[in-house]
Amino acid sequence: MKLYHWGRAPNPRRVRIYLAEKGIKVPMEDVGDGPTLAADYYKSYPMSTVPMLELDDGTQIGEAMAICRYFESEQPEPPLFGSSSRERGLVEMWERRAYELALTGVAEVLRNTNPAFKDRGLPVYDDVVPQVPDLAARGKWRFAKFLDLLDEQLSSNEFVAGANFSVADITSLCAIDFAKVIKERIPQDKKNVQRWHDSVSARPSASA
Template identity: 60%
Template sequence: MKLYDWHLAPNPRRVRMYLAEKGIDIPIEEVGAGPNLTLDPAYLKKHPHGLVPCLELDDGTMIGEAMAICRYFETEHPDPPLMGTDAKDRALVEMWERKADMEGLHAASEAFRNLAPDFKGRGLPGQRGDTIPQLPVLVQRGTARVARFYQKIDEQLGKNPYLAGERFSVADITAFCSIDFAKWIELDIPAECKNVQRWYDEVSKRESVAA
């Protein structure tokens, strides 16, 4: 078993944080290569979708997508639970993780990929050899989406210590990685979002953040 990683990217970080919270230690191979934010050609031959992270099982099965990888390990190693403990809890965790992914991480990615010079001609994730132009209007939209995300989770964190309720979960991991990614393009936590800042400061103290 091996995890293919790119230490710079937010999605692999979600898996590393998850594994650290679980206390799971597996081999990790860095596949980021070159100065232009590209992936190792050898990895692309094995996983032509051109995305990270990816988990290779001992039988050769390749599992992509951060939450799919986390779901695999949650089934194999249920304690401590990071995806909920009963039907209601699991549903709330999945709901807030999805919001953090789509409204936080994807929004920041939309702005970043359409702004960063290294992604000229690569406006969408994945390295398939086709040219996808950067669109300045998507920088504006992504920035607006991140601002709305901060407001939404500030309301939720004003009622709960963690995003999905009383317990730290994968929803918090995704939201935390989303915020750190947004900071790459100076979309920091707004001063008025004091609940988000309180939560962020608390999560920052967890050992898994350094994974």
Template identity: 40%
Template sequence: MKLYGAPMPAPNPRRVRMFLAELGVDVPETPVDLRKREHKSPEYREKNSLGQIPTLELDDGSTLSESVAICRYFQALHPEPALFGGTAFETAQVDMWIRRVEFIVMTPVGNFWRHAHPFTAPLLTQFKDFGESNREAYAGAQRWLDRELAAGSFIAGETFSMADICALSTVDFASWIGLPIAPEHTRLTDWHARVSARPSALA
């Protein structure tokens, strides 16, 4: 089995590394050089037609992409600890929170990166006004998430889950591109410290 990825700050390969560290499963990462655009090469696109990382390649040559789908596969092979929830309702709740993190929190961060950040400007056509508007959208997402965290220590309640991994990779990527957590969001700040203190956060 081969896991294609890239080091920090790339947020999506980090999710898989962190998930594997939580499971205690060792799958070394095969690096894809993003600066050399290796992820857009014909060879890599054979494995993932979208040219994105991470991608998991099984020994029979079949491939799987999308960070959360790859983690779901490893969870099925290694059921404990249950990071996608235990009961039917908990599993659905974790899925709901993964989706909320991606649509509400990650979307404005991605839009800012794509349309307002100087790093991507030479690579893509940017709509700067739209891109800049995502600062406020992400500020709103932080306010919402900070309120929601009144319900528990972790994103999906009192248990650490895949939703925390998705949120940590998002919030840290956002900080790296210039969108830090606003200090008035004390619950979000505390959550960030709590999750960052896990050894898996360094994976």
């Protein structure tokens, strides 16, 4: 098996942190080539995104959380998708919010304003997807909305989905760190987010 990733990108980082938390070692290949992915990779994987896990029988599993779920099923301990029904529901809910509001919000700003993504408004290879600069304001708003929600949630919870570290923390951390590329940082009044960010950034997995 092999995990295809890109050192500078936030979505593969979600999987790398997950694997580090689990103590799972997987052969990896960085398929970044400057501001894009390598042309050979685009040919071998039609969805043209990273991360992608290729199994020994050739099966390709894309989407960061799908890859994490594969490993969760192979090695359930420590549980990173929750242990009880309640916890699993909350982890799923917060992970999705972190992805849709924060990570996608930041990507919306970057991909629609940065010249490096000209005609690549969405991560696809063969199709021209023009940038829509008006989406930048909406992306910033989505990111800010997530920080509001998260600060409130972390006022009474140690981690994003409750008492235990989970994939919801992983996606939130990757999204907030990714926001550096659009010069958005944790505002000073978001003290709970800052406390949590300091703590999860200090985990060894954060540097994976």
